[in-house]
Amino acid sequence: MTPALYWKYLIRESRGSRGRLLFFVLCLAVGVAAVVAVASLSDSLDGAIRQEARKLLSADLEVESRRPLPPELEAMLAPIEGLQRVQVHEMPTVVALPGDGDRARASQLVELKVVDGPYPFYGELELEPDRPLGELLQEGAVVGPDLLQRLGVEVGDILTVGTHRLPIVAVVHDEPDRLSFAFTLGPRVFLDATAFAASGLEAFGSRIERRLLLRLPESISEAEIEPLAERLREALPTSGFYRVETYADAQPALRRSLNRIERYLGLVALVSLLAGGIGVAQTVRAWIEGRLDSIAILKCLGLTGPQVISVYLGQTALLGLVGSLFGALAGLAVPLIVPSLLGDLLPAEAIQLWQPAAVLRGMILGTGVALLFSLPPLLSVRRIPPVRVLRRGAAPLPADRRTLLAITLALGLGITLVATAQSRDLILGFGFAAGLGLVAGLLSLAAYGLAQAAAAIPRERVRRFWLRHGLAALGRPGAGTIGAVVALGLGITVVLAMALVEQHLSGELNAELPEQAPNAFLVDIQPDQWDGVRQLLESQQASSIDSDPVVMARLTHLDGRTVQEITEERAQQEGRGNWALTKEQRLTYAEQLPADNVIIEGALWDRPELDEISLEADFAESLGVGLGSTMTLDVQGVPLELTVSSLRTVDWESFGLNFFMVVEPQALEAAPQFRVAAARLPQGGEQELQNALAASFPNVTVIQLREILEKVSAVLQRLGLGVRFLGTFTVLAGLAILAGAIAASTSRRGREVALVKTLGLTRGGVLAAFAVEYALTGLLAGLIGTVAGGTLAWAVLTFALEIPWEFSPAPFLIALATGALLAAGAGCAASLRALTQRPVAVLRAEG
């Protein structure tokens, strides 16, 4: 065949089946829309989430240290064009209200924050009055509302900071990067560099936490941030004293949720595409079934099998392109309606409407899937006997084993490729394709069994005509039961898996909402004050009260080598320092670990002859120690040698009191210590507690976490909403495609309906017979599909998302019922057209 003739025939062949082909286009369009929508949404969502993470650091990159920043850093930063920077100094200090003469009226420990430049880069300060921070700071100090309360002053009053006096000009209610409560010991006081210099506090250099916040120019992409941070780490000398953080490091808890969601999004897109593919396969099957006579005539006229197949493949490719194009355009439109659903997580301006990469990806994947999934039904073209022109009931030609093998291979390879493209993981893609193949094989076997069983049932004994007819339809030769069961079963598998994964992921995101988490921390409680403080907390209706002793210490030796040695060696070898080694460590001692700690190696206090320590696993790794290592700590001048006897994981998201280092009580009980406490206060109870504490225990500082918790929980909630939205969309799209696929495969039944009507069967009877046939098909597909779907969901949750699997029967029962109802409903709906027509019309048209 010449290309011109091929093309002509391609166009001609689509005539007369265009209605059906429309469904083909629709199926694929839904699948591709999901791919494109997810691709563009996940980009936008990812961007939005990164934005959120940036707010938590209020910068792209941060260099933190307790020493002035070295010139090397300057040399590295200077060449970056468009780089914005701001120097932030934080230190605890005491501010006072100037009284008469030298005596201060009152004083308060505060966390001073000195800002020298355009702060913050990301996120917003909540100021009252609402004016730029820089402007306000030129006039005086900006303080937290808790300071006003504690000192009993108002905006306009004069404050002494160090040796400098300045007026309070504004109140700061919220700052974006105040999540690291560990460093926040009291109310906030903002100063600018001039006022700070005037205060003379710079002299206490070692107590100053220096943070250089960097905002990178647009020209530096996301992917370049981490390498840049790495270069900075390498460039910093004696880097143990510096810490370089990117915004991505800022919130590990959020980051984990984000990684999960990204993987989930990939799965959503893959599954929608496969659902579309199943729809395509069913449409092509129905299409071929409607063209049997034509194909037989074509073969009579001299068209070879491969020529016929190539014509239909060409059709499929064309339709695939059209469907993918529509789908891609629809997919691009989806993000338009998302802002209203996702609220401020995805502000409208964050959405990029025209995403050529996503469209191209959708078009390629969509057309590829269309071609792949049309292969199995097209295989039957080869088997259409040309003698059909003379004898309608002619037996199909024998199957060509080589073609069958080639198509099976192509399908397996294709699905592996598509799955790999979507998951970006070859093994995952291969596993997915293999699993799907296994399920399809099981479904074929079961369907074959069902057809055999239906044929074997002694139907004479079945009284009800419709039941008998339904069984007969399932069991008759060439009923197409297998194709229908495989398509429906695979559909149920992926849709159920989708729903289960969504449910677990949403549940997990909700569980991470720190609802019962403590919202206040109390620090600097002297050991003998704890009973009093506890009683006070209880009288304030605080719940989840927890307290631990804290001993401050510094690491001196690891496995017999000095920390100095180790730091220098690592700086040379790895080009980066080790903050964990040099910082001041907070230790606690305890007989038992908190409930959210899990020992993963070793055992707690199992060696009576040694002083033991239990380390958080990641922390141990960053120290470079393991089970059996020795550590020497300098506890305020007294050396203490400890042996690592257990490693454990900690659920940091619980926001409870937790420590990297927990020491056996006997070793540390006698050391100088204070206590920290955590408690959940009733809404609005913070101030009362503050006042009561100030009266009885003035040295105890309360750190309020409510705002932080609210921020984190808001982000998690929005993420959960996004997941639910996408999951629901996929499940609904999958169901729509499945219903359509069943309908497509039933349209050929019109003639049958007409026949039984001429024999006197009522329309109700016909419907009942169809319902029995399709419900049985659906039930069988549902049984296997639910088991396979459950397995798929379990595998995805366990291996890809690392979320514990919990079984609940409801989704399975719903899936089973939905499968049967969907099949019966769609089957009946599809036969309605034939039912409403006069039988003679159908018979004449088909004759």
Next chain:
Amino acid sequence: MTQELPAAPSKVPSGAPSATAPRLETRGLTRRLPSGGRQLTILEAVDLSVAPGEFLAILGPSGSGKSTLLALLAGLDRPSEGEVLLDGVAIQNLSEDELARLRRRKLGFVFQSFQLLGNLTALENVLLPLELAQIPNPVEQARKLLEEVGLGERGHHYPTQLSGGEQQRVAVARAYACRPPVLLADEPTGNLDSVTGELILELLERLRQRHGTTLVLVTHDPAVASRADRQIYFRDGRIEREEITRAAPAGAGLEAETARPEREAS
């Protein structure tokens, strides 16, 4: 005028030019079909020879195996035993695709139920075999063919927009489009009223004579069969008897590939 002969293997009828090799030949052609667990013999050891340019009618009651024979002659079906030779080539061993190509070059079909492609117009139906055989100026040729069957103005109509007789005329035009040396017709008038049927037969005959085509026509209607050079009666899968209706034009096969001046059908 008619002369009865017993069925005899490889017996060349007197009307056929014995000097020419047969266009179509079957040797011991047998077809069995599985039916309810048993083998049902549809056609049993049929030996038949058709000369180039001959018009052969195959008669017989329903179920006598005549349509099966036609399917086997066309390579649409495969024999259980025996051979089918088309221009001396045994076609039963060819693959499906080789058979398809063979049909494209050598065989034309006319069916009882017309078997036009419903999604193609009349013109496109006639065009298809021309295009498949890559004959130059196919559209012009197809138009001419449609004019010849008296449907020059109806080329743009779809089959459903044509009457039965008109559809069959399109089918005849399509069957002759590539000037196939052999034309196989299965009850071509079976679905038509007698007047229309007569018209179709005249058309078939006229085109056959013009193109020198070998025509094998299956029918159960003796009136239709009486137009043929030779009639073969089938019963229970065997040739029951054979009748020479009239002498075939001598040497018809020699001019099979060349168009002849139009001549009135007798």
